[in-house]
Amino acid sequence: MRLSDALQGQRIKIVKVREECALHAKVQAMGLHSAREATVLSRSGRMMLVEVGNVRLALSDEIAGYVEVHPQL
Amino acid sequence: MSENGRTVRVAIAGNPNTGKTTLLNRLAGSTFAVGNWPGVTVERKTGFVQFQGWRIELVDLPGLYTLEPLTEDERIARDYLLNERPDVILNVVETPRLERNLNLTVELAELGIPMVMALNMMDEAQRLGISVDVGKLYALSGIRAIPTNGRSGQGVRELLPAILEAHQRQQRPTLALIHDEDPLMANLRAAAELDAQSRRLGIAEGLYRAVVQRREAQAREFSAALDRVLLHPVLGLVAYLAIMYLFFKVSFDFSAPLMDWLDGFINGYVGQIAATALMQIGAPELVVRFMSEAVIGGVGFALTFLPLIAVMFFLLTLLGMSGYMARLPFLLDRFMRHLGLNGKAVIPLLLGLGCNVPAVMATRTMESPRDKLLVVMMIPFMSCPARLVIFSFFATLFFPQNAALVIFGMYALGVVVALFTSLLLQRALFKHESSAMLIELPPYRLPHLPTVGAIVWSHVREFLYRAGTVIFAVSVVIWSLIHLPPGATPAESIVARIGQAIAPAFAPLGLGDWRITTSLVPAFLAREVSLSFMATVTAAEEEASEERAFDFIAETQEQAEGLLRALGQSVSSLLNLNLQTLNVEEDEETAFLRDRVRALFTPASGLAFMIMLLLYNSCLAVYGVMDKEVGRKYALGFLAWSFVVAWVVAFVVYQVAQRVLA
Ligand SMILES: Nc1nc2c(ncn2[C@@H]2O[C@H](COP(=O)(O)OP(=O)(O)OP(=O)(O)O)[C@@H](O)[C@H]2O)c(=O)[nH]1
Ligand SMILES: [Mg+2]
Numbered sequence: 214m215r216l217s218d219a220l221q222g223q224r225i226k227i228v229k230v231r232e233e234c235a236l237h238a239k240v241q242a243m244g245l246h247s248a249r250e251a252t253v254l255s256r257s258g259r260m261m262l263v264e265v266g267n268v269r270l271a272l273s274d275e276i277a278g279y280v281e282v283h284p285q286l
Numbered sequence: 287m288s289e290n291g292r293t294v295r296v297a298i299a300g301n302p303n304t305g306k307t308t309l310l311n312r313l314a315g316s317t318f319a320v321g322n323w324p325g326v327t328v329e330r331k332t333g334f335v336q337f338q339g340w341r342i343e344l345v346d347l348p349g350l351y352t353l354e355p356l357t358e359d360e361r362i363a364r365d366y367l368l369n370e371r372p373d374v375i376l377n378v379v380e381t382p383r384l385e386r387n388l389n390l391t392v393e394l395a396e397l398g399i400p401m402v403m404a405l406n407m408m409d410e411a412q413r414l415g416i417s418v419d420v421g422k423l424y425a426l427s428g429i430r431a432i433p434t435n436g437r438s439g440q441g442v443r444e445l446l447p448a449i450l451e452a453h454q455r456q457q458r459p460t461l462a463l464i465h466d467e468d469p470l471m472a473n474l475r476a477a478a479e480l481d482a483q484s485r486r487l488g489i490a491e492g493l494y495r496a497v498v499q500r501r502e503a504q505a506r507e508f509s510a511a512l513d514r515v516l517l518h519p520v521l522g523l524v525a526y527l528a529i530m531y532l533f534f535k536v537s538f539d540f541s542a543p544l545m546d547w548l549d550g551f552i553n554g555y556v557g558q559i560a561a562t563a564l565m566q567i568g569a570p571e572l573v574v575r576f577m578s579e580a581v582i583g584g585v586g587f588a589l590t591f592l593p594l595i596a597v598m599f600f601l602l603t604l605l606g607m608s609g610y611m612a613r614l615p616f617l618l619d620r621f622m623r624h625l626g627l628n629g630k631a632v633i634p635l636l637l638g639l640g641c642n643v644p645a646v647m648a649t650r651t652m653e654s655p656r657d658k659l660l661v662v663m664m665i666p667f668m669s670c671p672a673r674l675v676i677f678s679f680f681a682t683l684f685f686p687q688n689a690a691l692v693i694f695g696m697y698a699l700g701v702v703v704a705l706f707t708s709l710l711l712q713r714a715l716f717k718h719e720s721s722a723m724l725i726e727l728p729p730y731r732l733p734h735l736p737t738v739g740a741i742v743w744s745h746v747r748e749f750l751y752r753a754g755t756v757i758f759a760v761s762v763v764i765w766s767l768i769h770l771p772p773g774a775t776p777a778e779s780i781v782a783r784i785g786q787a788i789a790p791a792f793a794p795l796g797l798g799d800w801r802i803t804t805s806l807v808p809a810f811l812a813r814e815v816s817l818s819f820m821a822t823v824t825a826a827e828e829e830a831s832e833e834r835a836f837d838f839i840a841e842t843q844e845q846a847e848g849l850l851r852a853l854g855q856s857v858s859s860l861l862n863l864n865l866q867t868l869n870v871e872e873d874e875e876t877a878f879l880r881d882r883v884r885a886l887f888t889p890a891s892g893l894a895f896m897i898m899l900l901l902y903n904s905c906l907a908v909y910g911v912m913d914k915e916v917g918r919k920y921a922l923g924f925l926a927w928s929f930v931v932a933w934v935v936a937f938v939v940y941q942v943a944q945r946v947l948a
Pocket of ligand 1 (some may be wrong): 301302303304305306307308309319320321322323324325326327344347348349350405406408409434435436437438607734737814944
């Protein structure tokens, strides 16, 4: 599944960030890269708030759509 | 690379919002802007320190996540690191987020430049139970790490010897010296097949695991709890509106009593002392007039507004330093998107309420050139304190019952025209293009008051500087022109002739008087000059002031009591949630300018004048920075457009108001 499909409160593990994403390198360098676990803190419109470790990122669906994830328990 | 072996050039590099500028300010005693949102620094800033006979040149760079730049500020940082090859890189990391920060560290290490790491925000790391084994970090990476706290200054001085040592010994990062059993090595092996970035991410993660100890986390809940309210789709908006209301309310109500006092102090007290002193030493009448008309009338008038400017910057700084401003792009993205804008545009637009110049520069953090251009063309319509000076003067003069409403209306009009401009541009230039948004939200931080004080002071200093230079120069030039040709009355002067020449263009707005039209010309340099100008002209038209008995001691005592009273009123205004109508007491000393301006305008033409000054460009400095950021074509285009809009809106409002208010 893609990060953009994740629900509020869901915990996920990142598989990869697809290279077609123009911000590919930046997204990964900001902390969303493979094997990292993250929590979707909230969603509002096209934006979602994601917590990875101590980092909190706000990203729009366009970007979240490029992030492949696995749901975690 | 250094010209004489005694200089070290140090690049301060790291993720955004890690405290790079804070550390530079501590080391070099500079006062560059800091704030709790990513993207405060958008250009190179340099500071110097002398240390053990060395001159250490510290170059503060915009924050970066990778060396693959997408935005202009990132490009500036990357270009400096790659093309200018500093002697040493000072990598500032946020210790609580070291895991993520190390991604960039690994990339920087590949540049092969000697490197020192500042483990900043140690205070927050300790609260989170995070500790770093600096010995192991050095052993694994060849990077000397110094724990620092930018807020208290702890550890900051120790960066200097570490920098010198790294330079003298050419300590380059050696991420290859890795023991076999280290988790780093396992990660390296796993990453061996991967692309460059994945390999770096693997190394960073391995390094992190090797050097960081975490006790159970606590204390982080504060930001999370606050965000549940402030970023809530409904509650968050209510909170936003309440915060903006308080921002304006406190700006007006807290500063109003102080401005009243300052007005009387400058005109009544300082002006009287100066006049009395000059007359007693037998100064020629022209000098006395110069003093009271150009200096007290022009410059003194502008200074009256100092409290307003200080309070506004104080509050704006609080919004930035607390971490609230960093969240607005997320909160307001929904609305911005409907208007074809990127949520990130909120920060430059809000900064525009302080000063349009840094606001325009702040657009460098936007990923898409389209978004950037749109926002740059909107910013000058965001009213700044210099314009507020005009509004508060006119609104209290002509609409004493509804002053706050009129001022609010001006701000709102600016926003509406900005949005209209952006929509027009989107129609004319761009197809719909959705732009992605990706930002980091920093934790909320209690603003560090000395830092806030320093930032406010730097704005106040800037304003004083302007009053002492631009406003003073304009006042002097205008004062001279009013008295030229020699022997002419102001109405026959050169200034009057210039004003009369352009008057027909403004007559339909009710602004056909030469004293008004001429004041619009210097307003291009700085807004508040237009009122200073009127103050100078009207002061010059006043017959030589009659001498009054001046009792120094009694007057001084009265001023001191007045100041205390004003402070009391300011503080007690904080307890009242309602916006008090900016009631300006008319004391006789300053009533003169008000009377003259009242005679020059009607309420309707007063509105037209405010609108002209709100919408037509914003000032010379903004024109300059627009030219630099988006090019001459758009900067000139903006001038023309803003003039047309200003004229048309002022015309319509004048015509309507004339009928309604008659
Ligand atoms: N608690 C804590 N806060 C700090 C420390 N150092 C800096 N800050 C705060 O962190 C925020 C960011 O500081 P800046 O110096 O503007 O960061 P920067 O790295 O220059 O940021 P950009 O220019 O946006 O890349 C400010 O609110 C500082 O007051 C520290 O050691 N501890
Ligand atoms: Mg900075």
